[in-house]
Amino acid sequence: MAGARHFAATTHKEDIVEDQLLTTVDWARAQFALTAMYHWIFVPLTLGLSFLIAFFESIYVKTGNEEWKKLTKFWMTLFGINFAIGVATGIILEFQFGTNWSNYSWMVGDIFGAPLAIEGIFAFFIEATFFAVMFFGWHRVSKGFHLFSTWMVAIGSNLSAVWILVANGWMQFPIGMNFNPDTARFEMQNFWEVALSPVAVHKFTHTTSSAFLLAALFVVGISALFLLQERHQKMAKRSMVVAAVFGFIASIFVAFTGDEAAFSVAQRQPMKLAAMEGLYVGQEKAPIIAMGIINSSKKPGDDLPAFYQEVKIPGLLSLLANRDPNSFVPGINDLVFGNAERNIIGAEQRMVTGKIALAELARYKYAKDTGDDGESAAALAIFDQHKGDLGYGYLNNPAEAAPPVATTFYSFHIMVVLGTLFPVIFLLVLYFAYKGTLEYQRWLNLACFFSIFLGYVAQQAGWVVAEVGRQPWAIQGLLPVGMASTNIAASNVQTTFFMFLTLFTALLIAEIRIIMKQIKIGPEA
Amino acid sequence: MTALPKKLYFFYRDGFRSMVVGKTLWKIIAIKLFIMFAVLKLFFFPNHLARNFNTEQERAGHVLENITRPASAR
Numbered sequence: 001m002a003g004a005r006h007f008a009a010t011t012h013k014e015d016i017v018e019d020q021l022l023t024t025v026d027w028a029r030a031q032f033a034l035t036a037m038y039h040w041i042f043v044p045l046t047l048g049l050s051f052l053i054a055f056f057e058s059i060y061v062k063t064g065n066e067e068w069k070k071l072t073k074f075w076m077t078l079f080g081i082n083f084a085i086g087v088a089t090g091i092i093l094e095f096q097f098g099t100n101w102s103n104y105s106w107m108v109g110d111i112f113g114a115p116l117a118i119e120g121i122f123a124f125f126i127e128a129t130f131f132a133v134m135f136f137g138w139h140r141v142s143k144g145f146h147l148f149s150t151w152m153v154a155i156g157s158n159l160s161a162v163w164i165l166v167a168n169g170w171m172q173f174p175i176g177m178n179f180n181p182d183t184a185r186f187e188m189q190n191f192w193e194v195a196l197s198p199v200a201v202h203k204f205t206h207t208t209s210s211a212f213l214l215a216a217l218f219v220v221g222i223s224a225l226f227l228l229q230e231r232h233q234k235m236a237k238r239s240m241v242v243a244a245v246f247g248f249i250a251s252i253f254v255a256f257t258g259d260e261a262a263f264s265v266a267q268r269q270p271m272k273l274a275a276m277e278g279l280y281v282g283q284e285k286a287p288i289i290a291m292g293i294i295n296s297s298k299k300p301g302d303d304l305p306a307f308y309q310e311v312k313i314p315g316l317l318s319l320l321a322n323r324d325p326n327s328f329v330p331g332i333n334d335l336v337f338g339n340a341e342r343n344i345i346g347a348e349q350r351m352v353t354g355k356i357a358l359a360e361l362a363r364y365k366y367a368k369d370t371g372d373d374g375e376s377a378a379a380l381a382i383f384d385q386h387k388g389d390l391g392y393g394y395l396n397n398p399a400e401a402a403p404p405v406a407t408t409f410y411s412f413h414i415m416v417v418l419g420t421l422f423p424v425i426f427l428l429v430l431y432f433a434y435k436g437t438l439e440y441q442r443w444l445n446l447a448c449f450f451s452i453f454l455g456y457v458a459q460q461a462g463w464v465v466a467e468v469g470r471q472p473w474a475i476q477g478l479l480p481v482g483m484a485s486t487n488i489a490a491s492n493v494q495t496t497f498f499m500f501l502t503l504f505t506a507l508l509i510a511e512i513r514i515i516m517k518q519i520k521i522g523p524e525a
Numbered sequence: 526m527t528a529l530p531k532k533l534y535f536f537y538r539d540g541f542r543s544m545v546v547g548k549t550l551w552k553i554i555a556i557k558l559f560i561m562f563a564v565l566k567l568f569f570f571p572n573h574l575a576r577n578f579n580t581e582q583e584r585a586g587h588v589l590e591n592i593t594r595p596a597s598a599r
Contacts (some may be wrong), residue, residue: 077546080546080547080550081550084550084551084554085550085553087554088554088557088558091561092561092565095561095565095566096570098570098571098572098573098574099569099570099571099572099573099574102572102573102574102588103588103591105574106574106584106585106588107588107592109582132536132537132540135540136536136537136539136540136541136543137536137540140536140539140540182585183581183585184585184586184588184589184592185585217561270536291546358593361589361592361593362593364593365589365590365593398544413539434535476545477593482590483592486573487591488573492569495569496565496569496570499565499569503557503560507551507553507557514546514549514550521566
């Protein structure tokens with residue numbers, strides 16, 4: 001039991017250096033969040049606008065009307081600007097894996113290697129061929145082949161998003177793998193289980209449909225600006241109608257996929273769902289909080305109220321989580337401390353199992369290093385029985401299994417409220433377009449323009465729910481974020497954090513300036 | 526040059542030459558890629574395991590050592 005003793009003997013030191021370690025991990029997390037959030041400013045517009053351009057060009061090819069061509073080329077220019085500024089911003093995330101998250105990077109290499117390689121190859125071929133035809137081929141290839149290329153860019157861009165979302169889905173719901181204690185790696189056992197994981201499927205459908213919605217808001221908003229400025233009104237109204245129809249359909253799809261994603265979260269990450277709704281004590285007929293001011297002092301297990309003020313819709317959370325308005329939805333307290341009556345094993349009990357798994361893994365390693373085959377086989381047998389809760393073994397307190405509730409709750413509610421507002425805006429645009437008075441609705445055009453910003457807020461809020469809501473885990477239940485990181489000096493990560501902040505802010509400013517210049521020039525360019 | 530490669534060459538050449546906004550964008554892409562790969566990756570983002578260990582076995586051993594110890598002992 002030497003390895004286990006070693007593990008136990010060193011735990012008392014944790015508090016002494018915890019703050020120091022948290023600093024490094026926190027900076028690494030902040031850097032990753034910053035990079036991912038900036039990256040996600042560029043990506044959804046690429047995913048959605050590519051389809052809108054394909055629609056515009058399809059109308060041009062069908063009607064032969066040159067004004068639709070001019071309109072297509074205008075939006076294609078804005079698409080090109082966004083693509084050029086955003087391209088390769090995601091690679092920085094991969095830099096960070098090797099430097100800041102080396103344990104994690106090593107452990108998931110076998111799972112992520114294939115999907116990310118497929119993504120890279122796929123994106124390269126799409127971009128090098130069809131992208132070039134789309135931009136350079138207007139007078140050099142037939143109308144039909146040009147349109148085909150535009151559709152291929154739209155489909156290809158969206159398909160290349162599959163693999164990174166598969167990787168993210170696996171982190172939220174790790175399946176199709178086995179942990180190899182000799183290589184310290186999660187090794188893929190079943191590719192299709194990983195690729196077609198329900199979490200990955202829901203992530204892809206919800207993420208891409210929300211990207212369509214954002215692009216529709218972008219086109220509607222920029223077109224509304226033209227109407228406000230009384231410029232290019234015919235083009236603006238045409239763009240708005242197509243984008244509003246696309247945006248409205250996308251909104252319905254976002255709601256549907258969002259509901260499916262929430263159902264999936266309820267089954268596989270119940271703690272995240274409880275945090276999304278600020279539900280501390282599990283209950284039957286659990287309500288959705290339509291509006292609420294959360295009590296940020298509240299901790300799992302205490303008697304403080306969860307909300308200062310709230311407006312509830314009874315039974316709706318139960319319906320969302322289990323498709324039954326009378327069903328029981330576990331709260332944070334149930335998931336932290338357990339609930340024997342409901343047969344829920346809490347983090348407190350899982351910590352015991354996890355610490356056994358960790359101690360046996362340490363014993364296995366020690367036995368292997370010393371060549372004791374009997375001891376290593378015995379340790380491995382016990383480890384295999386307990387490895388499902390491996391990650392809980394790293395927690396010092398069961399309450400650490402709960403994510404930051406206020407951030408998750410507010411982000412979720414901001415996303416839902418905005419997601420409800422957008423289809424109303426699209427319907428109003430279509431109504432006034434039908435009445436032929438769209439250009440006179442100054443208030444609506446202003447609302448459309450500001451909705452571009454709100455669309456980005458909703459996008460970012462969605463990712464905050466997904467990523468903050470799964471804390472403390474890098475890999476759900478198996479590896480907490482703190483153990484995923486590299487033991488390097490906090491100052492290194494701090495330095496690069498500010499470098500990225502500067503680089504990405506410069507890119508964002510460049511994007512906005514170039515796009516605004518193009519809008520000023522308009523479709524005549 | 527045979528017909529197809531020649532056509533492709535002129536397709537890309539003429540395409541790049543006729544760019545307006547694209548020229549600015551390519552400059553931005555070039556600067557960005559230079560900063561990312563020639564500065565950030567080279568000087569600030571070494572692969573921790575690749576740099577410090579020679580074999581896969583050593584890397585596996587190091588990670589296993591890390592994850593079987595509590596954070597304070599790493």
